[in-house]
Amino acid sequence: MAKEKTSYVCNECGASSPRWLGKCPGCGAWNTLVESAPEPAGGGKNRLGSAFTALAPAAAVQALSAIEAVDVARSPTGQPELDRVLGGGIVEGGVVLIGGDPGIGKSTLLLQALDSLQRSAPAAERGGTLYVTGEESGAQVALRARRLGITGSQVAVLAEIQLEKIIATLAEQKPAVAVIDSIQTVYSDQLTSAPGSVAQVRECAAHLTRWAKSSGCAIVLVGHVTKDGQLAGPRVLEHMVDTVLYFEGDTHSSFRLIRAIKNRFGAVNEIGVFAMTEKGLKGVSNPSAIFLSQHAQPVPGSCVLVTLEGTRPMLVEIQALVDSGGISPRRLSVGLERDRLAMLLAVLHQHAGVATGDQDVFVNAVGGVRISEPAADLAVLLAITSSLRGKALPKGFIAFGEVGLAGEIRPAPRGQERLREAAKLGFSVAVVPKANAPKKSDKAFEGLTIHAVERVDEAMALVRGLD
Structure with missing residues (x-):
């Protein structure tokens, strides 16, 4: 039997060619032609059955409310x-x-x-x-x-x-x-x-x-x-x-x-x-234990963050090191977005009066975890100022909250669950956005002193008062 010829299909426009070309003859895009399975003779059948088969059997048209929702077995x-x-x-x-x-x-x-x-x-x-x-x-x-x-x-x-x-x-x-x-x-x-x-x-x-x-x-x-x-x-x-x-x-x-x-x-x-x-x-x-460094005493440049991964709140230590830089100061972050770090440093200078323009700033999330949510902003800024001042944050201190370009501190999703996780693990002081502060007393927060803040300068002044 003669060998079936393959065709090459463009990923951009779907045009086909009998041979590979560097440039698509249909849309002119480069390097978009990929080999595709040939269409067999005889009604489109091959050894694996129909070339195009639906993943679910055909059914009559029904209203969504008439379809029974059944939980999948696991x-x-x-x-x-x-x-x-x-x-x-x-x-x-x-x-x-x-x-x-x-x-x-x-x-x-x-x-x-x-x-x-x-x-x-x-x-x-x-x-x-x-x-x-x-x-x-x-x-x-x-x-x-x-x-x-x-x-x-x-x-x-x-x-x-x-x-x-x-x-x-x-x-x-x-x-x-x-x-x-x-x-x-x-x-x-x-x-x-x-x-x-x-x-x-x-x-x-x-x-x-x-x-x-x-x-x-x-x-x-x-x-x-x-x-x-x-x-x-x-x-x-x-x-x-x-x-x-x-x-x-x-x-x-x-x-x-x-x-x-x-x-x-x-x-x-x-x-x-x-x-x-x-x-x-x-x-x-208990993954929070592996993302927290075991310091006998609090050290400068360290702040614990309550982050949310899916449905699980976890405590992660954010470490920052601020050192005198040269002509071109470096901004390096591991586990956090580098561009967001540069933005936070600008907010810190503009709205809290803390200048780091001539300093090298290094930020690291302990344990190799990658944090992408903006609720880490406040903890990052507090860790940076702690390293710059050379003074450690209080023992049992946690923080979370998103920082905006205007210096405001925005709430983080599911803040109550984050606070409960911190209280369960024995933390005693929390700095959180005002919207995340509990409206009434809760036994789950016993032993945890919660400070609600609205702006970056307010959070910096509060931390200085806790020294």
Whole structure:
């Protein structure tokens, strides 16, 4: 039989070309043509079924109020922190994409989760679990399981990278949960491009997603990341899956963070904290403890922030160091936005009279956590002024609040929950926006003195009075 010719489709306008061109003949964009699967003869059928199949069966038109809303069933993974990020567990027919740096622990965590699911009755009754490895051999997976202390595991392992064989195995085994490690190693015979190319990743992920929706098998795709920390492959990969998780953390540290960037079955920006041990990844039930430095006495330049990650309030220590700079002072932040730091320094000078124009300013979030919410503004400014004055903030001091360009301090979402978390952990002094101050006495705030402020200069004067 003659080999079917592939076509190249533009990502920008959809124009097709029989061969690759640097410039799209339709819209003129450069480097946008990617290889696409050919359309087979005979009604658009191929070995995987119809080339275009709906993810859900067709139904009659109904009013939204007439459609019954049914909660999705979830299967706990045996890893409470992973279940928190997923929204309660694995959803039947759901597709999860998890990405992270090499060696950060993606395969380790998923192997532990599959073993727990295999030992649970619901998953075992529905067909068990399947681990498809495209980067290691079965012996290497078994060696890792032995290092993790997993003995007598009945998790089925398949070392394969061809999409057609993987789907045939899924159809034969009918597992409840399957892990594909990784999607960048899988290839389809329909395309001539190498595994990991844009076309291969897109086509393979689309077929696996369609299989998950039609069969009810939950599929977890492991994805590589680029040097910028983004998931490798086409952006459509993140759109077609139900949940996108990012594995974060320094490989030199024992702590790992899993953050939900997208979740159709739960809250986004939820975070799970793990500690890497000799027996694999273990969930950390009180993550605030690892993000707080253990100082015997308060030190200058340190301020504790109550940040919100998803539905979980966490206490993170913000450290600042202000030092005499040269002709061009530096502004460096780790775990915080650098541009926002420059803006806060300008507000500090304009509205509080604290000048740092000739100083080097370094700001760090302890524990490697990344803070993106603006509620960290007030804690950052208090840490900077503490370092500049050389005086430590009072013991048991916390702060949070967004700072505006006019010098006002805006409220942070769910401020009451933040204060309750601080009081529970024994903190005694809090500086918060006026709108976040409790309107009435609450036993949950006993032992916590709350100071409500409206402007930056008011917060600075208050802190000086606490010395």
